[in-house]
């Protein structure tokens with residue numbers, strides 16, 4: 001995929017667990033982290049205080065999503081921002097076919113540069129998930145991933161058109177969204193989603209372990 005990464009000034013050290021998560025793609029993951037720590041900060045995509053915790057809080061936390069994604073899935077990462085969780089997911093799981101969807105021009109530019117630097121076959125699409133042109137270009141897919149994009153009911157409304165019936169939405173959520181989940185179930189079901197459940201992922205990744213909410217689009 002890419003040559004081994006040269007150590008970069010300012011890039012945080014690689015945690016041991018990253019080797020087992022990324023395997024042969026570790027050099028590519030290191031390049032991505034170096035780019036986030038450099039360009040990502042100067043261009044305002046990542047806060048400078050995030051740099052020391054880029055691996056655990058962002059990259060490994062995103063790669064943990066891989067556990068909830070079936071083999072060979074067509075995946076769209078919606079509201080990808082600087083590439084999270086899509087980029088670490090697809091580096092950890094080269095079997096998936098990844099599209100990154102993001103409306104903001106400077107973030108799209110960053111994502112296109114990441115794809116070019118890593119020499120990977122991912123698509124970057126500029127637009128909002130719910131736009132007809134985006135749905136026409138991208139969908140329908142097997143899995144939509146999202147981190148920190150919107151509350152679940154709104155996210156479902158935006159992503160429905162991208163999900164084929166039976167496809168899954170996998171959303172990384174914080175503690176508050178998890179607490180609110182039981183109260184949201186009727187609304188999510190009215191929006192056509194089935195089998196909505198939280199799933200712990202990334203056991204063994206230390207502080208990068210997290211929870212995703214997984215739900216399946218029904219047939220209507």
Ligand SMILES: C[S@@+](CC[C@H](N)C(=O)[O-])C[C@H]1O[C@@H](n2cnc3c(N)ncnc32)[C@H](O)[C@@H]1O
Nearest residue numbers: 078079080081084102103104128129147148149
């Ligand atoms: C808080 S950022 C999170 C970025 C990234 N997922 C992460 O975890 O670092 C939310 C992102 O969602 C994008 N976004 C907002 N509304 C969107 C929509 N309707 N469709 C796709 N992306 C959207 C924003 O441009 C922004 O990049």
